[in-house]
Amino acid sequence: MTGAGISARPVYLVADLGGTTLRAGWARAGDLTVSGVRRVAVDGITRYPGLSAGELQARVVDQLVRLLRECSLTAPRSPSAVAVAFAGPVGRTGTVVDAPTIWGPRGPELPLARILGREFAVPALVLNDVTAAGWRYAASDGGEDDDYFCMVTVSSGVGNKVFRRGEVLLPDDGRGGEIGHLRVDFAADAPWCDCGDRGHLGAVASGRGALHAAGVLARRFPGAFARSVLSAACAGDPGRLSAQQVAAGVRSQDAFAVRAVTPGVRHLGRTLAALHTALGVGRFVVMGGFARAAGEPYLRLLGEEMAKAGGFLLPPAAAGGLLQPGAPDDDDGLLGSLRRLERSGSPRAAIPKPAFPAAGTS
CATH class of the missing domain: 3.30.420.40 (ATPase, nucleotide binding domain)
Known part of the structure; x- marks a missing residue:
């Protein structure tokens, strides 16, 4: 042209x-x-x-x-x-x-x-x-007419959308694909979600949730925190931590950072396993700033938690294969x-x- x-x-x-x-x-x-x-x-x-x-x-x-x-x-x-x-x-x-x-x-x-x-x-x-x-990923492989996949975002919040044959499965009012507002923690002191309720998946598994969990764990186990890369990143002050620093700790496989995010990842893995078991979704594209920053170790941990919840329909060897990282941007x-x-x-x-x-x- x-x-x-x-x-x-x-x-x-x-x-x-x-x-x-x-x-x-x-x-x-x-x-x-x-x-x-x-x-x-x-x-x-x-x-x-x-x-x-x-x-x-x-x-x-x-x-x-x-x-x-x-x-x-x-x-x-x-x-x-x-x-x-x-x-x-x-x-x-x-x-x-x-x-x-x-x-x-x-x-x-x-x-x-x-x-x-x-x-x-x-x-x-x-x-x-x-x-x-x-729509970016539905169009990326040329097979969108037959593709059946779920977008998952782990960022400031947690959300999802299921696509099948080039269309997204949602009602007209857009209410759906909001797994971040499924309650997963019923403890009286469960973290507050941005929507105003406690214990939602987004409150425990998002980047903000991971940051909260790391801060709580740092105050409970100051010695372990002091030995982690997270302590070095925030000069020993948990109040100065950022979600990106926690994600970087997971990427580097820092034991403290992985321990902090594991409960939230476990809840997310169980939720995705339920989607796979109920709907037969064959691919999960995991996007969002926190997931992208945490990288392959995060996806591996998520696959492990999915396998634990998936039963015979989701054996350990298959769980990780369902997860695809989003583009590196x-x-x-x-x-x-x-x-x-x-x-x-x-x-x-x-x-x-x-x-x-x-x-x-x-």
Whole structure:
């Protein structure tokens, strides 16, 4: 294609709004490469824990619109559509149902697709972030019509989506694939989940959960902590630890770090074994910042815990083979959203009601 032909192609704005990081950039139609990517810390509950859900919603939406506008300034032409991967359940019309890792428990629903469509005067597609990521992997091996797999994210929270024959298995309201809010710890002092309840899988198995567990263990066993790489990473102060440091400790197979994360990984392994046993899912793609940073030792530990829970349908030799690491980058939401936008056909035909399959369910 000539340079003139390339420059004439429509431009899309894409963003990935997670519990910790907001990423945004632009891409030309027909080119699954996102350019001009910018990354900023999300103005959510982690940075502003004292604000109400409504205040955080307004702050996060303003931040998202502002970053998308900044990205559009570097694009070769005005955008023809906007696509956003969002960390929370999203309904068919692009309304965010909930987002505990971003603005805490039980915030009001947010019609994000409508807001973005009004702000940019173009069609807007809003997807759940794990759903969006799935489109990257569904398209990666050329076998999506027959593929049957589950996306799993271990990051600020824990979530999943099951894909079969090129479609995601979810109802229209986007409620599903939220294993992070399954209660797995019924102790009275179980860790608090961002949604406001105790003992959820996301509270014990996410990056934030791993950090909490490492801090608790460090205070209970200060001698063992002092001998670990985690102590060296935070100058001996558990309060200065980060989830990424815990993940790095797991990657280096530090005994203390592995001990800290094992209870959460055990709960996640049991949950994935249940999905395999109930649905026959043949592949689990494990993505997310914490899982990516913890690397192969984390996947091996997860496979071991799946095998313990899987019974005869999931023998030890098979469990690890079901787990596939995500790509070694943080572009799943961006590339998956772009892929879904491309698959949806002409976005202009989607006004006023998007023709995209279920925004949170696609």
